[in-house]
Amino acid sequence: MRGDSPFSLFNAGSRFYDLMTAQRYWHRQVGRALDLAAPAMGELRVLDLGCGPGVSTFVLAERLGPRAELVGIDLAKQMIRRARNNQRRRFKRLENVRFEQADAGRLSFPDNSFDLALGHSFLYLVPDRPAVLREVQRILRPKGTLVLMEPNALGSLGQAALSSLDQLPAVMRNPWQAGRFATSMVLWRVVSARAGRLEASQLEGLFRDAGFGEVATHPTLGGLGLHCIGRKPA
Numbered sequence: 001m002r003g004d005s006p007f008s009l010f011n012a013g014s015r016f017y018d019l020m021t022a023q024r025y026w027h028r029q030v031g032r033a034l035d036l037a038a039p040a041m042g043e044l045r046v047l048d049l050g051c052g053p054g055v056s057t058f059v060l061a062e063r064l065g066p067r068a069e070l071v072g073i074d075l076a077k078q079m080i081r082r083a084r085n086n087q088r089r090r091f092k093r094l095e096n097v098r099f100e101q102a103d104a105g106r107l108s109f110p111d112n113s114f115d116l117a118l119g120h121s122f123l124y125l126v127p128d129r130p131a132v133l134r135e136v137q138r139i140l141r142p143k144g145t146l147v148l149m150e151p152n153a154l155g156s157l158g159q160a161a162l163s164s165l166d167q168l169p170a171v172m173r174n175p176w177q178a179g180r181f182a183t184s185m186v187l188w189r190v191v192s193a194r195a196g197r198l199e200a201s202q203l204e205g206l207f208r209d210a211g212f213g214e215v216a217t218h219p220t221l222g223g224l225g226l227h228c229i230g231r232k233p234a
């Protein structure tokens with residue numbers, strides 16, 4: 001994956017990715033990452049790392065309200081184009097959101113300029129993960145929070161399916177949404193197997209090495225994913 005660049009994949013597949021993830025199960029997942037960060041509501045500056053077509057950024061903006069300012073960044077030009085297009089067509093009311101093409105490993109934002117950074121399914125695609133985490137640490141304010149949701153090296157689709165059996169009745173009521181979600185999970189496993197998934201201890205180690213404190217991980221998506229949270233020391 002590193003040699004043949006994930007960006008060409010995400011550039012070429014931005015429309016398909018948008019179709020797969022613009023649905024309630026994925027929205028709920030993004031909401032869970034925010035619940036974990038539990039930010040005080042108000043005039044927050046929030047960075048969405050690897051925002052893709054904006055799905056995660058729009059969910060965060062809806063939840064955080066108009067006083068928060070959100071910036072979604074992505075390295076893939078087509079993703080940013082699609083995110084801006086989605087904002088114009090479907091989320092015009094979210095005037096507090098903007099998108100920029102940028103590399104999370106080399107951000108142009110000043111030191112201490114964000115309260116919260118989220119990366120929903122993104123770090124696994126990055127070759128130099130320590131550089132990204134150091135950069136996020138730089139742009140966060142003291143006590144600022146980073147939450148990532150990443151594919152879990154120890155997860156399995158079989159286990160995840162078994163642990164979701166109780167949701168079958170709800171799934172049957174929304175077969176189109178559920179089908180898209182299941183497809184996106186299978187593709188996530190395929191792409192992340194090539195890009196390189198992490199175990200909880202590795203993810204936590206990366207956070208600590210970059211200077212984050214209060215680091216903790218929590219399995220999600222039936223064990224297919226991991227939420228990892230850390231805070232910049234005061």
Ligand SMILES: C[S@@+](CC[C@H](N)C(=O)[O-])C[C@H]1O[C@@H](n2cnc3c(N)ncnc32)[C@H](O)[C@@H]1O
Pocket residue numbers: 006007010011021049050051052053054055056073074075076079102103104105119120121122125126
């Ligand atoms: C799987 S998508 C996730 C999109 C969105 N956060 C979501 O939850 O649906 C990951 C995104 O990360 C972007 N990405 C990968 N490496 C990046 C980097 N170094 N800087 C910024 N974006 C990056 C990719 O282009 C891709 O659009």
